[in-house]
Amino acid sequence: MPPTISATDRPLEKLTADAVVVGVGAGPTGLLTTPGAEAVDRLLGGRLLEALADLGARGAEDEVTRLPTFGQAPFPVVAVAGLGAPQADGTYSAEAVRRAAGAASRALTGRSSVVTLLAAVGGAPDAERLHAVGEGSLLGAYEFTAYKSGLPADRPTPPASFELVVPDAGAAKAPLARVRAVAAAVGLVRDLVNTPPNDLHPAELAARGAAAGKKAGLSVEVLDEKALADGGYGGILAVGGGSARGPRLLRLVYEGKKARTSVALVGKGITFDSGGISIKPAAKMEDMKSDMAGAAAVIATVCLVAELGLPVDVTATVPIAENLPSGTAYRPADVVTFRNGKRAEITNTDAEGRVVLADAICRAAEDSPDYLLETATLTGAQLVALGTRTAGVMGSDDLRDAVVAASTRTGEPMWAMPLPPELRRGLDSSVADLVNANADRMGGMLVGGHFLAEFVPAGLPWAHIDIAGPSYNTGAPWGYTPKGGTGVPVRTLLATIEDLIARS
Template sequence: MRAWYLPGVITLHALEATLAEGKAPLKVVWVKKGELTPQGEALDVRLGGLLRQAMAGAGFKGEAGENLLLSTPEGHFLLFGLDEDPRATGGRLAQVLGKLSFPEVLVEALEAYPLAEGILLGAYRFDRYKASNKEEKPVAIQLSGANPEEVERAKKVAEGVYWARDLVNEPPNVLTPEALAEAALSLKAFGVEVEVLDEGAIQALGMGAFLAVAQGSENPPRFIALRYAPEGARERLDLVGKGLTFDSGGYSLKPTEGMATMKGDMAGGAAVLGAMKSAALLGLPVEIRGYIAACENMVSGRAYRLGDVLKTLSGKTVEVMNTDAEGRLTLADALAYAERQGAKRILELSTLTGSAVVALGEEVAALFATEETWGKQVEEAAKKAGEKVWPLPLEKAYREKLKSPVADLKNVGDRNGGAITAALFLAEFVTVPLVHLDIAGPAFAKKAHALGPEGGTGFGVRTILNVVQGLGKV
């Protein structure tokens, strides 16, 4: 599964020349609230005021994403309105350039790294299943004044995000649990150790909750364990990602509207894989371990039922009160396994609850932390990545909602505070510091946006990488 921009419809290159000095068939000139940047001003002086005249004649204000193409005897110029967020500016620019036919473009690299990242993310497409899919003409973007190292880093980060998006966007008849495991095995080429456990090995370990969710499907489960261990690493991060390659809800069946995007219920696992790939490409100096319990939640004569009592890897028992609260069951065993492997701190990502979407909408992930310092580290990493998260409380009083008369826990509480009780459930299965990111809202975009089209967003990859970089500096 290859990222759309590689080996390259859009390629990025650092360039020392300014807009006035450089040579390219098209030059992008930034405008913010009617004002040109210093490089734009210098170019306009060289052109005898042509740019300002065109802006005045067209009533061009330079609002975010607003653009105006000028074809003159002096060359082609694209006036483009700056967004407050340079990533959004880059993404919108990439989408506009994709509709034009210039083989080379010169762009002033304001805030070079986020701009470069935005350009690459905004260029993403997933159209391999369309009969009308046609080969795109390559576009080489020269970033004036950019640091070459920043440009290369953006490419390596984007490759991980693209892979995560591709995995989420694959149809569920293609991306089965076995196929997800095969995708994970491709990381061996980047120096990542990968172990895949089949159904027998999962059963031998005692992952009763994970197996219960998986048992209703014809497609067998797979447990994926990953290890990136660069020489000299002094810090370690353990990642856990939800890996439901399709979720029907089981006997607590989802309605059509709720099931339509459930091929993306493995977005947490996809983020783990994408981040592992980018970390290896970047050579980050931190040991990273990742765990994904991959399965489908289906309806059949073998499917698990309401009232079933499951024994987890930790030894705790869970009474099933809703088969559509399946992700937390698979994660319970994955989290316990991570701790058995010596995890010191865990970052877990999952499309876990609709309650998180009700609380925070579709662009913000809910962050829960069992330890404040670790929660702040992840929150700051997400902010730096431009991925929106918001901390919610692990309200201990709500633990009462999970009490069962026949088992140690129920897998759901009542409707109120559902994202919190789900997080409290997960916290029962680890003793080390845990951050749980409920990415149910931002993991899958229902319409096109500045950084990409409808579909998987790769949310979490960039946050994970920033967390890793932060640990590497300790």
């Protein structure tokens, strides 16, 4: 069961819990207090801040110091989460608070009930601050144990409940309802990404996506191999042809009441990517179960939009395949014909994401949406250029910049990338309309964007989000981000859609 979250405006001394969370900042000469830390310090007779100084706490990001209260408060443990250095105006960003809440959740494994005073950071909490504290708390409490056998019943588990101390509990109900919905959507993505590929094959991912869509009240369509062949989806069929477990195309449709605009979502769903005949090195190939993170994200996003009842029409088009080498796999030198009639010469079977996405973009564009948002673990070049935490965004300048602006607010870092015209020449083919991969590795992320652009109709605003690194954390947990699937970019997609509604 996911943890619960609620708000209270009762006095701190009248609350009971297994732990209380407060925040401190990092100043040039020592700790910077916050209202929550000061309240607990008073409750403990002025001992908290003194003890933190004695323990060498610095208030740094991702630092959590736990102290006992020795019976002096209605909670046995205080978890002091570092907020890092404040901004130039002395305040802390919502993302700093979100990460502190997540770090505290991770540090409080084994404590069932948690009261948090982080909403007091920065004064009276507004919706943005409540979203930050709530999302950080719930997302930091995530765990994936579906494949752990023999777990003891009394093992330490993440917190089961969070209670936010606020001035007005009634005013916090709507923001926390949104927090629950967002956390559930991110949790769905994480669960799907973390599921091993022997269980999450194409038909299974399509079935789980369809089940989520039906639960959210969406219209659902799943195309199997025959339907894909009848529909001219040559790219999806080519990539999926090497696996005994055939490809699928999933479509989820939400029609919002009094819809003010329409958005097409497209997400890459390669349930396992060996590279095909252009096979990858063995090292770290196990991470390629995450190559369907874009698909998981758009499935969760359209379901989230439906749960929130937003006034927009959203359709998710999800190409799903498994890229394996075999006697039936597609080959370098093959020519693939896509749904719109364009043909690509295959020069690298490991550049398969763009091949399935081309068909999906063509189908999504047939609905004549106002905007197209697509996300994929598309290129290793994204990690080379931007690292493991920052996604690259390409496409129409205005929509690209809107996505980046939304990512800044949600705490999912992204960076606007260009599509230099000279790089398009690397996709020229003497045999077909274009090749699927340039032999020159320079600007690989941007070349991938150029390939996708070939399938976007003129005049349709579009954005491509390359999440190769940010969607799957191969390192240690940090903030509210666990090891494994992260849920990126669900929160950015939601924020972008809300922005598009507002401007319509």
